[in-house]
Amino acid sequence: MSPDFPAVRDLVAEILAVPADRVDLDTVLGTLGLDSLALVELLLAIESTFAVRLTDEDIDQDHRVGDVLAVITARRGVEG
Template sequence: MTTSLPTVINLLAKSLDIPPESITGDTELETLGADSLTVIEVIFDLEEQFNIQVGDERPDLKTVQDIADQVDRRVAAKAEAP
C-alpha cells in the first residue's frame, strides 16, 4: 500500500514555510504551528491531488501521520469501490 505521508509532509512544509526534513509522521500539528485553517487547506489540496473526498467528518487529527492515514484509507476505499 502506498502512503501519502511524503505528500502530506511536502504540503505542510510548503504551507507553513518550513523545511520538509523537519517534519515526520510523528510530528504533532500543534508543534508545527498548523492551525485548523491550515489543516483544512492541506486536506483540500490532498483531496484534489488524490481525487478523494474526506468530507466534513474529519476525525481528531493530531499528527502528520493522522492526516496521511485518513488519505490512505480514502484512497484504498476508492480503489475497492465498484
C-alpha cells in the same frame, strides 16, 4: 514508510511554512502551527493531490502526519 509520505510532507511543509526536514511521521500538526485556515488549505491540497474526499473531522491539530497518511489510505480503500 508510505510511498505517499514525501508528498504529504511537502504539502504540510509548504502550507505551514516550515522546513520539510521538520516534518516526519510522528510530527503533531499543531506543533507546526496548524490553525483553522491552514487546516482548510491542507484538506483541499490533500484532496486535490490524492483524489480523496476529506472532512474537517479527518484531520485536526492533534493528528500526527502518520495519522494523515492513514486517513488517505483509508479513503482510497473506500473510494477506490
